[in-house]
Amino acid sequence: MAITEIPTADKLITKHAEPVTQIKPSMVIIGNGMATGRLLDEIIKRTPHKYQITVIGKEHFGSYNRIMLSAVLAGDATIDSIMQKPLAWYKAHNINFLSGCVVTYINKEKKYVDLASDTQIHYDELIIATGSRTAKIPAKNQEIAGIFNFRNIADTEKIQAFAKQAGTSSKQAVVIGGGLLGLEAAYGLALSGVEVTLIHRNKWLLNRQLDKVAGVMLQSIMEQKNIKFALGHEVAAFENIKGQSSTTQPLANSAEQTEELSGVTLTNGEFISAQMAVIATGITPNKELAEISNIDFNRAILVNDYMQTSDTSISALGECCEHNQATFGLVDPIWEQCITLAERLCNNVEKPFKNAPVPTKLKVSGVQLFSAGDVEVSDDSQCFTLLDKKALIYRKIIVKQGQVSGVVLFGDVSSGMAYFTLMQQKVIVTPMLPELLIGEEFVTIVEDEKKVCIA
Template sequence: MQTGDKPRLVIVGNGMATGRFLDDVHKRAPGQFSITVIGDEPEGSYNRIMLSPVLAGETSASDIIGKPAHWYREQGIEFLGGVRIARIDRQAQCVVTSTGKSYRYDHLVLAVGSRPARIPAKNQDVDNIYAFRTLQDVDRIMASAHSALECDKSADTDALVIGGGLLGLEAAYGLALNGLRVMLLHRSGWLLNRQLDPAAALLLQQVMESKNIHFILSDEVVCFTGTDQVEGAQLKSGKSLSCKLAVIATGITPNVELGLEAGLVGKRGIEVDACMATSDPHISAIGECTEFEGATFGLVEPIWQHCAVLSDRLCFAKTTRFVNSPVPTKLKVSGVQLFSAGDFITTDAHRELLYEDAANGVYRKILLKDNRIVGVVLFGDTRDGPDYFAMLQDQRDVSDIAPFLLMGRAFYAAAPNQPVAA
């Protein structure tokens, strides 16, 4: 780098993490770097968590693109969309595209995200089997859905969704709103089994069934049927299903290959320290491709922290440190009020506070250890979720208000010696 030149900051990946990181850098030190953003999707940075409303027809694709191509030009940022990086040359401090073109960096940020997890089912390469990860995926699913609606209605199911986590439920809801008959298959015995207990999950299932979504639990696909395009699925239980399209939404796998092939340390993700630095001092990583103290990331809140921590370090040489804190779970499905944080399965180590009103679809469970909240599961009425979560994070002693917690803030805030902030 010649004297007087701006440091070259190259960012590989152009998802939500990059969009947020660019905002953070601009707020801290506008014009400090010569920035190049390279992404394999042609669009600018968009809000991936809004893909479900796009599929459901509740919003448009253009509405979720926060940084279209002209935004980069206006900010003086070089944007290369639809470009794939094939390798990192750490010695020369450059990245090399699949066409052989290289881009030199003084500092490289890997924000290469993740890809949909695969399932061990045979015959997955036939047409009309989709992931649910990108705007292109949504376009393809919607085209296939419209085609399915025009076909023969003799089949029991139009769409098969595989995965009963957040993404699978949102995909199923979007397809149902498009008029399809949807069957959701989940290998666990209850929905959202990493966030909910069986009782709350049953209430969720009942609400989703009212939206024309049907369920098969404790089962999985062994083989898809069909020669040119999917016609159905054979299940481990021996059941067979017919369908015109299938969506696999069983989780994500961090994109580690680019970093690990360059010799960076990592296992499940590209390993970073609390300041988002990798094992190479000239390379940092943020977002779903990272691994910190054995954990990987798929939710927005910790990734926003990644961006702030890295921006502080690159712009100010400030050692803000990332702390991997609990994050509450919510579901983006109209008519579903759900909140979960911390522990969700009751054990002998917990004191359980429980309220159930099945007739009105309300469920509240608070788990305590040593008179401190360690877990919250709410369904049907989540108004007090943020308060409970604040107490969980602060590890407040709730001895004085424990008898009133389930009844809501209006009751526990009035309790004597209560520790709830105004």
């Protein structure tokens, strides 16, 4: 077995009678997604020379903006344009970047990681940032060629290449999942000339962020972009070119892909013709490395307030970790995790991570959306709405005990953060709700009483 040893702080290099030289402690980061990219920025900002850093990435690219993959799929951006840290960046910052490598095991006692290439990397501080993968769906016959996930550059390139085969005018695709990722994948394919049907098990789009009114408005706009919808149903089976479905359920994109996709059968029996399927149904944390290495886990890798795992020399952050029974997919809390971890490792400062509520700000195919807190009204709350169908503007404020408990905005989101601030500060808003619903510019806050008044 080849051994690549990053010298640790307690190991000294002696050469003949020359003076003893102390070596930097080694920091090894497993994973090279957006969380790692942000963490590296936070470390360099604080102590750029404290550690000898090694980053181990599965992909052959530097850190890039995964949020922009939909723009790449649509042809509105290139791989180079979304690259945040090209390979030259790591070299310029004296970071050892091992691309195309997979860690198979962590030896906690001897402090090294095993790579699939029979190489060992020693560490003083280890950070697991392995992210997540596309969640599985229970549909049958997932070994058929033409079924793709949508999580990384390789997925995007495969989808683009497949869409171009035999001319896009003859291509039909189904996109499974009505969240942001699914919507953007559908939009990107539609822009490239593919006939797209989006399948979502709920009755309206973005059901976690929008209510039915806003979801239907979004659907109407997406339909104008040549996207069809099959809502309230799931895919029961993928069908091959002969119309045969299998009773097995292997992973999508498995090695044995002998049949070509002809379409999907839904749980209501409906058949939708398609030569390509894109699965964008949500994410599953990549916790397997913790499992085999005897690091505590639940739905994801368990961390404390300072991003430490059950082993004090090993930390985790991003979509692969779980803190106080919460897992993460949004950028804001992950950025806060990076700050917490960098403060501890660089400055020995214990700045606890707090998973504070954050609003959801989305831009789906040019449509501005904003939501925070409750989406649906409950028995103990009131609902105030404004709807302009012609201008495609919708505002909904949910009030509970006189305070804002939820906001849904569609089309015009200019007052979104003001509403969120009122919600966070628990301001009594009932006296001035008509004006508040029109926009923040019509009201002002009396700080002493924490109430809203006419501006």
